[in-house]
Amino acid sequence: MNARRQFLAGLLAAGTLPRLGWADAGSPAFVAAAQEPNGDYALFGITATGQDCFRVPLPARGHAAAAHPDAPEAVAFARRPGIYAVVIDCAHGEIVTRLSTETGREFNGHGAFSLDGDTLFTSEVVAETGEGRIGLWSRSAGYRRIGEFASGGIGPHEIRRLPGSEILVVANGGIRTGPGDREKLNLDTMAPNLTYLDRKGDIVQQLTLSPEVHQASIRHLAISATRRVAFAMQWEGQVDDAPALLGLHRLGEPAAALALAPQEIHAGLKGYAGSVAAFDSGTKFAISSPKGGRVHVFDANGRFISEINRPDVCGLASEGALLVMTDGFGTVLASSDGQPVWHQRSARAWDNHLVTLESAIA
Amino acid sequence: MRILAVVFLLMPLHAQADGVIDRVVDEFALPAVAAFAERAEALNEAAKSTCAAEHPALRAAWNAAMDAWLGIQDLRFGPLEDAARRQAIAYWPDTRGHRERALSRILSGQDPILTTPDRYNQEPVSARGLYAIETMLYDPDFNHYGPSDPGCLLVRAASADLAAIAAEVHNEWQNEFADVMRTAGEPSNTRFLDSTEARQAVFTALLTSIQFDVLERLGLPLGTFDKPRPLRAESRLSGRSQRNLELSLAGHDRLARALVPDAAANVVTREDFERIGWMAAELDDPDFSGVENPIRRFRLEALQSAFALLRSEMNRELSAALGVTMGLNALDGD
Structure with missing residues (x-):
């Protein structure tokens, strides 16, 4: 008894009472937003075998989320142009706090945490001009906004942090939209880029596409176990003219390697990649096309391996050697070499992204 | 009663007979892919007998194949979506003129493919299928070929290629994919998980x-x-x-x-x-x-x-x- 009391006193003195970790949220491996049959929206925690482990209602249609590296906390972002982001306590299924944008700013659906987990970076635009901003929010100060810097382009969409570093990777999609809407205003002149930013917001490296494919909007990112950045694009030109929709790049390399299937198979993507994932220890990359109802899988050299037919497939994530896919019909499906390994189905429409929690931990 | 039980046991163990899928397969898909294969083969035969672009029989055969295609284009799952067959049959739209360029290259003789027409399936999809044949038959920049010109060989090669794909689609629907649809949700079915x-x-x-x-x-x-x-x-x-x-x-x-x-x-x-x-x-x-x-x-x-x-x-x-x-x-x- 005495020994136990001393032990507890020691813990308190050291300030090391165990804090809640992701295991307390039911050990989710992924989070994803969905629409439910009654039209409501929610964010779900999903285990490594596709089971639900928590559900948190969202005020409007969600898009993606940023998971805290170790606390069971996720920030869910509204679909662009975002009017909200909510911080969710995933262990208790509660909204902890709401983030609202600065005047004249809009959330663009994605965010990332700093290495120490105390700063949240949000992808934003200046509503009037489409200029990209990265918003900075302090978690220890109750998610108070503490600053912002330029994203390095127009219409940033997904941002990620390179594992083990403070470098942010930003997909500046290049598309300017009207304030509060999704109308595309500059398709003739759009110029997307992939930008690496340091902690101060200074550009470490910036990659642009060659002029003939300037209408390939760089929108989504995945980072492999070997720190290769995979970026997925959406083609705004004529659909039959769509170039490669997957690029692979490592910080420091002068140019990205572009990956596409043979022309006739590539055409099945309809010029649109909705999500991207790196899986199987960085040896494979996948992009999804909900418009084409298929996923294309490539090897680390960007060589096309295979395609998987799934209507309305969009969310992609890695689970070890498996590729996990979600679709608008409530399926979570894990596959290996194109063959299903397990699946779960729920009465809900999974929205665009399946967010891996592991990637946030590194 | 006992007899009835035995009868049930002898029935194939389909997860659950789905009348919807049976109707789609039996009343829509199978007759339509059979008709398309038949019309594509008829076009192939017509092209063998005359490749003249303005010959009424050839044009009628092409139009019939096109009609039949429009009867199966809604099958956006299964054999038509595998191996890029949809593209090979019906590469459209083509707003950048890929088709004209590919056909011109083949007709110019730079590409020896017309000497081995059975390998026409290795040509780009823009030079294959219904729309490529349409260009050869109706585009004034392409349809002035004579019976011994490359244009004639191309129409025949493309028609034979189209008939072969149509036969594959028909065959796969009939012998494989119809069952894949009917057995949705069975443990062995990796295409339709439930x-x-x-x-x-x-x-x-x-x-x-x-x-x-x-x-x-x-x-x-x-x-x-x-x-x-x-x-x-x-x-x-x-x-x-x-x-x-x-x-x-x-x-x-x-x-x-x-x-x-x-x-x-x-x-x-x-x-x-x-x-x-x-x-x-x-x-x-x-x-x-x-x-x-x-x-x-x-x-x-x-x-x-x-x-x-x-x-x-x-x-x-x-x-x-x-x-x-x-x-x-x-x-x-x-």
């Missing part, structure tokens, strides 16, 4: 096809009011843009009826099909060149809106009748 997935695939395919009519068949030639694009109309060369649209609609109608035969369960959809069928038949604009004329353009725009409305009403009514939903991702990604 019983709803087969219905879901058909439903999604149908809505996607209507969207294709809205955005491509009508949307491409309509362009914008300030910049209409009549040259982008499908089958403008053969003057059958309107016919394609009408047959496309008729195919959607047949598939929708196979999915939900009970008219009371989709009253608005039925009404929409009837009204749009009438609107399309009354267009009197065979190649959609009316997009440049304000009054005729208005009729095409109204038709486009009607297709979009059909899609949305059908989504509502059929999803309720079938117990499936349209996902969020295919139409409004981010």
Whole structure:
């Protein structure tokens, strides 16, 4: 008894009472937003075998989320142009706090945490001009906004942090939209880029596409176990003219390697990649096309391996050697070499992204 | 009683017989792929007998194959989506002129493919299939070849290639994929993981096809009011843009009826099909060149809106009748 009391006193003195970790949220491996049959929206925690482990209602249609590296906390972002982001306590299924944008700013659906987990970076635009901003929010100060810097382009969409570093990777999609809407205003002149930013917001490296494919909007990112950045694009030109929709790049390399299937198979993507994932220890990359109802899988050299037919497939994530896919019909499906390994189905429409929690931990 | 039990045991262990899937397979898919294979083979035979671009028999055979294609284009799952067959059969749209360039390259003799026509399936999809043959038969830049010219060999090679793909599609549907659909949800079925997935695939395919009519068949030639694009109309060369649209609609109608035969369960959809069928038949604009004329353009725009409305009403009514939903991702990604 005495020994136990001393032990507890020691813990308190050291300030090391165990804090809640992701295991307390039911050990989710992924989070994803969905629409439910009654039209409501929610964010779900999903285990490594596709089971639900928590559900948190969202005020409007969600898009993606940023998971805290170790606390069971996720920030869910509204679909662009975002009017909200909510911080969710995933262990208790509660909204902890709401983030609202600065005047004249809009959330663009994605965010990332700093290495120490105390700063949240949000992808934003200046509503009037489409200029990209990265918003900075302090978690220890109750998610108070503490600053912002330029994203390095127009219409940033997904941002990620390179594992083990403070470098942010930003997909500046290049598309300017009207304030509060999704109308595309500059398709003739759009110029997307992939930008690496340091902690101060200074550009470490910036990659642009060659002029003939300037209408390939760089929108989504995945980072492999070997720190290769995979970026997925959406083609705004004529659909039959769509170039490669997957690029692979490592910080420091002068140019990205572009990956596409043979022309006739590539055409099945309809010029649109909705999500991207790196899986199987960085040896494979996948992009999804909900418009084409298929996923294309490539090897680390960007060589096309295979395609998987799934209507309305969009969310992609890695689970070890498996590729996990979600679709608008409530399926979570894990596959290996194109063959299903397990699946779960729920009465809900999974929205665009399946967010891996592991990637946030590194 | 005992006899009945034995009979049940002898029946194939299908997870659950799905009348919807049986109707789609038996009343829509199998007859349509059989007809397409037959028409494509007839085109192949016609081309063997005469390759002359303006020969009525050859043109009639090509038109019949095109008609039959529009009867299977809604099968956006299974054999037509494997091995890029849809592209090889029907590579359209082609707004950048890939087709003309590929055909010119082959005809110039730089590419020796015409000496080995059985390898024509290795040519780019833009030079294969129905639309490539259409260009050869109807485009004045291509259809002046004689019986011993490369053009003649190309028409024959492309027709044989098309017939071979059509036969593959028919064969795979008949001998494999029909069963894959009927056994949705069985443990051995890796394509349809549970019983709803087969219905879901058909439903999604149908809505996607209507969207294709809205955005491509009508949307491409309509362009914008300030910049209409009549040259982008499908089958403008053969003057059958309107016919394609009408047959496309008729195919959607047949598939929708196979999915939900009970008219009371989709009253608005039925009404929409009837009204749009009438609107399309009354267009009197065979190649959609009316997009440049304000009054005729208005009729095409109204038709486009009607297709979009059909899609949305059908989504509502059929999803309720079938117990499936349209996902969020295919139409409004981010």
